[in-house]
Amino acid sequence: MSIFETIRTWARRIKRDAMTLWFAYRNPATPLFVKLLCVFVVGYALSPVDLIPDFIPVLGYLDDALLLPGLIWLAIRLLPAGIVQESRLRADAWMAERRAKPKSYTGAAVIVIVWLAVAYAAWAWLGR
Template sequence: MSMFARLRNWAQRIKRDALTLWFALRDPATPWPAKALCWLVVAYALSPIDLIPDFIPVLGLLDDALLLPGLIWLAVRMLPDAVLAQSRLRAQAWLQEGAGKPRSRAGFWLVAGTWLVMLALAGYLIWLR
């Protein structure tokens, strides 16, 4: 298998697992620590904006290439086997239907809120000088 094919396969698994977490979040059998991490990962993964914009060289792609896959991996590991299996089946069915990527308003507000807090903190530190 070529490197490009392996990379494409990895990206498809990441996309499927992000959607898997979306379904696991709604499953009552998901324990609350896993549910909390799933909420954070899903909110960020499905957010229409990034914490680190992609146009920033190197750093802009770090969240998509390292941070998000790492958090998805951790959240998947926290899920009970039955919830993970059922959620993966639902995610696979969703992707085969071509239903598209769900959006997260919570993710938008999570990222926008983080940016506002950072800007306020920067303004406060500048004001102190």
């Protein structure tokens, strides 16, 4: 398998696991803390806005390459195995049926709010 095929497979798995977390969030048996983590990760994964914009050299892609996969890995590890299995099956079926990448405008709004809060905090701190 070439390096490009490996990367493509890895990217598909990340996308599927993000959808897995969405279905796990909707499962009533998922613990509350893990539900909150799932909402955050899915919102961030599907947001058209990144926490660290891609135009910032090196750091811009660091969140896509390390932060997001790490958060997905953590959320999957915290979920009970039965919920992960059921949610993965639902995610695979959803992706096979729709063939389109979902977007979360709520996730984008959260990222924008985080940026505004950081900007305000920096302004307040530097303004003293």
